[in-house]
Amino acid sequence: MSETASADPSADSVRREVRQWLEANWDPNEDLVAWRNLLADSGWGMPVWPRQWHGRDLPQALAPVVDEEFARLGAVGVAKTGIRLLAAATLLEHGSDAHKARFLRRILTGEDTWCQLFSEPGSGSDLAGATTRADRHGDHFLVNGQKVWTTSAHHADYGLLLARTDWDVPKHQGLTYFVLDMHQEGVDVRPLKQMNGHASFNQVFFTDAVVPAENLVSAVGNGWQVAITTLMHERRGADGLRGVQRERDLPGRIYEQEREEIAVALEPYKWYPQRAGRVDLVLERAQATGRNTDPATRQEIAKLLTMARSAEWTARRARAAQQQGRPQGPEGSLGKLASSNIARQASHVHTLIAGANAMLAGEDGDLNGLIAEILVSVPATSIAGGTDEIQRNIIAERVLGLPKEPRMDTGPFRDVKRN
Amino acid sequence: MHFAFTPEQEQFRDAVRRFLRDRSPPAEVRRLMDDERGHDPGVWRQMCQELGLGALHVPEGRGGQGFSVTELGIAFEEMGRALLCAPYLSSVLATTAIAEACGADEAEQIVSGIAVGEQLAALALTEANGRWDAGGVELIADGDRLSGSKTHVIDGHVAYLLIVAARALGSTGEEGISLYLVAADAPGITRRSLTTLDPTRKLARIDFANVEARCISSDAAPALRRTLDIACVAVACELVGVAEALLESAVDYAKLRMQFGRAVGSFQAIKHKCADLLLEVELAKSAARYAAEAATEGDPDLPALASLAKATASDAAMRAARECIQIHGGIGFTWDNDTHLWFKRAKSGEALFGTPAWHRERLMQCWEV
Numbered sequence: 001m002s003e004t005a006s007a008d009p010s011a012d013s014v015r016r017e018v019r020q021w022l023e024a025n026w027d028p029n030e031d032l033v034a035w036r037n038l039l040a041d042s043g044w045g046m047p048v049w050p051r052q053w054h055g056r057d058l059p060q061a062l063a064p065v066v067d068e069e070f071a072r073l074g075a076v077g078v079a080k081t082g083i084r085l086l087a088a089a090t091l092l093e094h095g096s097d098a099h100k101a102r103f104l105r106r107i108l109t110g111e112d113t114w115c116q117l118f119s120e121p122g123s124g125s126d127l128a129g130a131t132t133r134a135d136r137h138g139d140h141f142l143v144n145g146q147k148v149w150t151t152s153a154h155h156a157d158y159g160l161l162l163a164r165t166d167w168d169v170p171k172h173q174g175l176t177y178f179v180l181d182m183h184q185e186g187v188d189v190r191p192l193k194q195m196n197g198h199a200s201f202n203q204v205f206f207t208d209a210v211v212p213a214e215n216l217v218s219a220v221g222n223g224w225q226v227a228i229t230t231l232m233h234e235r236r237g238a239d240g241l242r243g244v245q246r247e248r249d250l251p252g253r254i255y256e257q258e259r260e261e262i263a264v265a266l267e268p269y270k271w272y273p274q275r276a277g278r279v280d281l282v283l284e285r286a287q288a289t290g291r292n293t294d295p296a297t298r299q300e301i302a303k304l305l306t307m308a309r310s311a312e313w314t315a316r317r318a319r320a321a322q323q324q325g326r327p328q329g330p331e332g333s334l335g336k337l338a339s340s341n342i343a344r345q346a347s348h349v350h351t352l353i354a355g356a357n358a359m360l361a362g363e364d365g366d367l368n369g370l371i372a373e374i375l376v377s378v379p380a381t382s383i384a385g386g387t388d389e390i391q392r393n394i395i396a397e398r399v400l401g402l403p404k405e406p407r408m409d410t411g412p413f414r415d416v417k418r419n
Numbered sequence: 420m421h422f423a424f425t426p427e428q429e430q431f432r433d434a435v436r437r438f439l440r441d442r443s444p445p446a447e448v449r450r451l452m453d454d455e456r457g458h459d460p461g462v463w464r465q466m467c468q469e470l471g472l473g474a475l476h477v478p479e480g481r482g483g484q485g486f487s488v489t490e491l492g493i494a495f496e497e498m499g500r501a502l503l504c505a506p507y508l509s510s511v512l513a514t515t516a517i518a519e520a521c522g523a524d525e526a527e528q529i530v531s532g533i534a535v536g537e538q539l540a541a542l543a544l545t546e547a548n549g550r551w552d553a554g555g556v557e558l559i560a561d562g563d564r565l566s567g568s569k570t571h572v573i574d575g576h577v578a579y580l581l582i583v584a585a586r587a588l589g590s591t592g593e594e595g596i597s598l599y600l601v602a603a604d605a606p607g608i609t610r611r612s613l614t615t616l617d618p619t620r621k622l623a624r625i626d627f628a629n630v631e632a633r634c635i636s637s638d639a640a641p642a643l644r645r646t647l648d649i650a651c652v653a654v655a656c657e658l659v660g661v662a663e664a665l666l667e668s669a670v671d672y673a674k675l676r677m678q679f680g681r682a683v684g685s686f687q688a689i690k691h692k693c694a695d696l697l698l699e700v701e702l703a704k705s706a707a708r709y710a711a712e713a714a715t716e717g718d719p720d721l722p723a724l725a726s727l728a729k730a731t732a733s734d735a736a737m738r739a740a741r742e743c744i745q746i747h748g749g750i751g752f753t754w755d756n757d758t759h760l761w762f763k764r765a766k767s768g769e770a771l772f773g774t775p776a777w778h779r780e781r782l783m784q785c786w787e788v
Contacts, residue, residue, distance in 0.1 A: 334702075
C-alpha cells in the first residue's frame, strides 16, 4: 500500500475507479449472492466502511459518487433492507473482530436477516426499563422474557437483544447487549395482529433461550450505550425502507432475485402510506363526492393543506440551513410531531368526505376499503418511532431548554415501580 | 424559491432588531399606546432615513428603496416581535397602492415623501360593511367629488395624505373602482380616532362630505388586490414575530416560576403546550416566509399563499397569546404584565384584512377546490 493512500481521494478519481471496476465485473445474469460477495471483497458495496471490513475508507461525502455510478449501470448493491444496516453499524462500532468476521459479510449478501429485540410489553417509551432477563450459566446466558413490535422476527436469523443482567443497579447500568440466534427451541415468534387487521410485527417469547458468551456485543452492564448507537442509526434513517424505493423492471436473473428480496422486505410496510393519512387523495375525493361544496368541509381541507404545505416548507428550511452549514434551528426537530398532526387531520377530513360510507370497510368501503384503512391506521402515527408525548418532551427539553421532570427510577432497578 | 436568508438579509434583520431593542422596549410601547398620535415622529423619521423602512419594497423608480417583499417580511417579523408603535403598516398600504396604481413619475413623487418619513399616508378602503376588497367599496365618486364614510383606517387620524377607494355612480362589484388622493385637511373631511382593542395600532373613521379629490387611478381593483396581498404577507410576518415573542416569554416564565417545589416548566402539562406552540409558530413562520418569497419572485399563486400565510400566522399568534397568559397564570391577566399588549396585537391582527376562516375559504377558491 502506498504512503499516500490515507489522503482523501478526489471525486473524479473515485468515479473513474468505481466505473472501471463495475464495467469489468457487473453482470445482470450473475447470482445475487455471488455478486454481493464480489462487492464485499472489493469494498464497493459499502465504500465508507473500513477497508478491513468490506469497505474502502471513503469519506461519507464521496458515497453519492459511487451510488451514481451504480445507478448509471443499474448495478445492484448490497442488501440494505430490514434492519441489516442497523445491525452492521452497531457491530462495526462495538463488536469484536470475531463478530465482524462472522456476521458482516452475510449481512451484505442478504443471506442473513436480522431483527431488533428492544421493545417490550412493559417498556415502550421507556426502553431502558426492559425486564427480559439474561442470566449467566458458565460460558453462556439463558434468556427469559418477552419482546414486542419486532419486525421480520418470523424470518430473522439473528436478533439484536437488549436484556437485563443486573437488577441491583440503576436501570441503565443493568442492561447487556447480545446477538441472539433466532433458530432455537427457546425462541417462540408469534405475529401481532394490529387494529387495522395487518400483522406487520411480532411478539417474541424467550424460554431459556441460549446465548453463548462470545455473542456479547457490550460488556456486561454496558448494553445501553450500545443500544444508543443502534437507535442513533435508526433515527438517521438507516433502517427499513431505505434503498428499496426503486422498482426494477429490468431483465436478468439478479434483478429477479432482488425483486423477490424487496417484496419480502416491503410486505410489512404496505399499509404505511395509509397511516400517514393519504393527503394526496383529499382533493380528488372531495370533488368526486361533491363534498367540496360544503363550507365546513372546505375549512377542514384548507387547514389540512395548510399544515401539509407548511410542514414541507419547514423541512426545506431545515435542509437549506444545513446546506449553508448553519446550526440547525428548531425547525429540524419538529417533523415527526407535524406528521402526526397532519395524519390526524387527514383522517378527520377523509371521514367528513366519506360521510355515511365512513362506516364501511373492505370491498364495500370507499376506494375498495382504502379509506377505511386510512381511518384505522392513522392512530399508529402518533405512537410508532417515539410517541407524540415523548417528541414533545424532547422538543421542550432540548430545543426550548425547559427543565426535566424529577425521576422516580434512579435507584436500584429492583425497587423501581414497573409493569 | 429560497428557503434560507442571505448573509445580507441576516445583517438587515440584526440591524432592525438592534434598533428596535433600543427604541421600542415595552416601556416605550406603553408610553406610545397612550399617546394620541400613537408613534414617535422622530423615531419614525430615523427608521425611514437610517433603515429605509418607509417604502422598503417599492422599486427605486417609484420612490422606494428597491428591496423585495422578502426584506419587508424580515422587518415586519422584527416589528411584531418588538410590538413597534409606528406608522409602518399604513405606509406599506399607501406606498404599495400608489406604486401599483400610478404611473412611475407620479408614484416616485408621492412615495418619496412618504419614504423619508416626512409625510404620513393612509389607505382608506374599508367601510361600515367591514370588507377588505374593492368589491366592498360604497363611497361614491361623483366626478372629482367624494361622498361617504371610511372606517378602520390604519393611522387615519394622523395621516396627511389619504388614498381613498371610491366607486363610480351606478357601478357594481370590482368595476368602477378608483383611487383618489386628498389631503386630510381638505374641506368636507371629518376624522375621528376610534377606540381600539389594540392600543398599539390606531384606527380612524373618516367622513367625506362632497370632498374635492384628485383621481390617481380609474381602474384600481387590480392594484388594490395586489396591495392587500402584500399587506397580508406583511401582517403574517408581523404576527409570526408577535407569536415568537409570546412563546419566548412563556418559556422564560415557565423556567423561572416555582410551584410544588419545582419549575412549572418541568411539568409535562406545560412542556407539551410549549412544544405544540413551537411547532405551530415554526409552521406559520415557514408559511409567511414562503409567501414573502412568492411575492418577491412574482409567483402567480401569491393570492392563495398570502391567504394561507395570513390564516396560519394569525392562528399561531392567537394560540401563543392564549397559552402565554395561561402559563403565566393570574399575573398574566394583569395590566402590569406585558403579555396583554402582544395578546391585543394578535387579536386585532386576527380580524385585520379578514379572519382566518375567511382566508381559508379564499385559499380554497384560489386553488379551485
